[in-house]
Structure formats: structure tokens, C-alpha cells
Amino acid sequence: MPGFYGPLTERGMFEICVGALLTQNTAWANVEKALEALWRGGLMSPAKIASCPLPRLEKALRSSGYFRQKAGRLKEFCRRALAEHKEGFEAWFSSASPEGLRSELLSYRGVGPETADSMALYAGAKRTFVIDAYTRRIGERMGIARGLSYEGWKGLFEGGVGPDVKVYNEYHALLVRLGKDFCRKSKPLCASCPLDKVCGKLI
DNA sequence: GGCCAGGTCAAAG
DNA sequence: CTTTGACATGGC
Numbered sequence: 001m002p003g004f005y006g007p008l009t010e011r012g013m014f015e016i017c018v019g020a021l022l023t024q025n026t027a028w029a030n031v032e033k034a035l036e037a038l039w040r041g042g043l044m045s046p047a048k049i050a051s052c053p054l055p056r057l058e059k060a061l062r063s064s065g066y067f068r069q070k071a072g073r074l075k076e077f078c079r080r081a082l083a084e085h086k087e088g089f090e091a092w093f094s095s096a097s098p099e100g101l102r103s104e105l106l107s108y109r110g111v112g113p114e115t116a117d118s119m120a121l122y123a124g125a126k127r128t129f130v131i132d133a134y135t136r137r138i139g140e141r142m143g144i145a146r147g148l149s150y151e152g153w154k155g156l157f158e159g160g161v162g163p164d165v166k167v168y169n170e171y172h173a174l175l176v177r178l179g180k181d182f183c184r185k186s187k188p189l190c191a192s193c194p195l196d197k198v199c200g201k202l203i
Numbered sequence: 204g205g206c207c208a209g210g211t212c213a214a215a216g
Numbered sequence: 217c218t219t220t221g222a223c224a225t226g227g228c
Contacts, residue, residue, distance in 0.1 A: 023208090023209065024209085024211065025207095025208065025209085025211085026210085027207080028208085029208095030208085065208090066211095069211085069212095073211090109211090109212085110210090110211065110212085111211085112210060112211045113210090114209075114210065115211080118209085130209080131209095132209040132210090133208085133210085134209060135209080176209060179209075184207080184208095185206085185207065185208085186206070186207070
């Protein structure tokens with residue numbers, strides 16, 4: 001997700017998790033409006049969302065699409081996180097192991113592999129690679145592999161990355177940027193695109 | 204008006 | 217285990 005470059009404060013980490021849930025199959029611009037609505041409504045905290053009436057939460061999330069589904073899942077996410085992690089997101093995420101955090105996040109309704117990895121990487125600074133539609137599409141169009149599962153792609157990309165967490169973060173950001181510019185669903189890869197020169201060396 | 208956007212889940216083959 | 221449909225708004 002774009003726009004997550006601030007320090008990992010309690011509040012910031014929570015916002016990253018909210019953004020990760022809201023951006024599922026949705027343009028980021030629509031998510032930003034919803035995040036802004038949450039801030040304006042004084043709802044940007046696990047406790048506030050956990051106790052917020054569903055209709056009000058749905059209204060705040062409207063612009064992010066699938067708003068009924070997302071409101072229910074976000075509220076439940078907050079309720080459970082509060083109940084099971086009274087120490088807060090910062091302590092929770094920083095003390096968790098990468099695998100432990102990932103599998104725990106996966107047990108929440110509405111948190112699939114990509115969302116779990118996004119939260120772990122961007123909010124928890126864990127060394128876990130995020131596989132999204134762009135990453136797969138770029139990988140397929142470059143002929144790196146075809147029809148791999150999420151775990152398959154993840155293993156492939158992680159195998160080509162060094163130990164630095166920051167690289168995971170920047171590498172993914174780079175793939176997204178390249179994807180937006182050259183690897184849209186309806187935009188075929190063309191001879192002039194720089195993908196072969198940029199990705200070819202990294203993978 | 205149609206297509207697409209940094210997915211997830213449940214049901215069915 | 218793979219495929220399919222539902223979920224919904226906003227920009228181009």
C-alpha cells in the first residue's frame with residue numbers, strides 16, 4: 001500500500017492494518033477517503049471501531065467498496081485484537097515472530113495471505129514478501145513462472161532477496177510502481193517497457 | 204456504459 | 217486442489 005512511510009507508532013501501525021483490509025481489490029484513492037472519514041469521525045483506534053455501531057462504520061467505509069463486508073470484518077478484527085492483545089498493536093507486532101504473526105493474522109476473518117503479509121511487513125517490519133496482483137502479473141509476463149500458488153510466488157521472490165527487511169519493503173513498492181505503469185490487466189507488456197531490465201536483475 | 208482496482212470466502216466441480 | 221461467484225465504490 002502506498003502512503004505508509006511514517007514512523008511505526010501505535011496509531012500508525014493500526015492505520016496500516018486498517019488500510020491493508022480496506023485496500024483489498026480496491027483502488028487506493030478510494031481507501032484514502034475512507035481512512036480520512038475514520039479520522040474525521042474520531043474512529044481511528046481499535047477501541048473506537050470495536051464499539052462503533054455497524055451502520056456508522058459502514059458509512060465511513062463506503063468509498064472503499066464492499067463496505068458492508070469490510071465494516072463487519074474490521075470491527076471483528078478490532079474486537080478480537082483488543083481482547084487478545086491488551087498490550088496494543090506495537091507490543092503485539094514487535095514481540096511476535098514473523099511466522100507466528102502471519103499465521104495468527106490469517107486466522108482473522110477477512111485477512112488472507114496478502115493482507116497478512118502486508119500487515120506483517122509494513123506494520124510489523126517482518127521479513128515477509130507480499131505477493132499481489134502486480135507481482136504475479138509481472139512474474140508471469142516475464143516468463144519467470146506460471147500458475148503458481150501464493151506460497152509458490154512468495155517462496156520464489158523471497159529466495160532472491162537478501163536479509164534486509166527494508167529490501168522487502170522497497171522491492172514490493174518497486175514492483176507495484178512498475179505494475180501500475182506497465183503491467184495493468186488491460187495493458188499488454190510491450191517491447192519498450194523497462195521490466196526486463198529492472199526485474200531481470202533482481203529476480 | 205464498460206472496465207478495472209495492490210482480495211477473501213464459501214460453494215461447487 | 218482448482219474454479220467460480222459475490223461483494224461495491226469511484227475514476228477514466
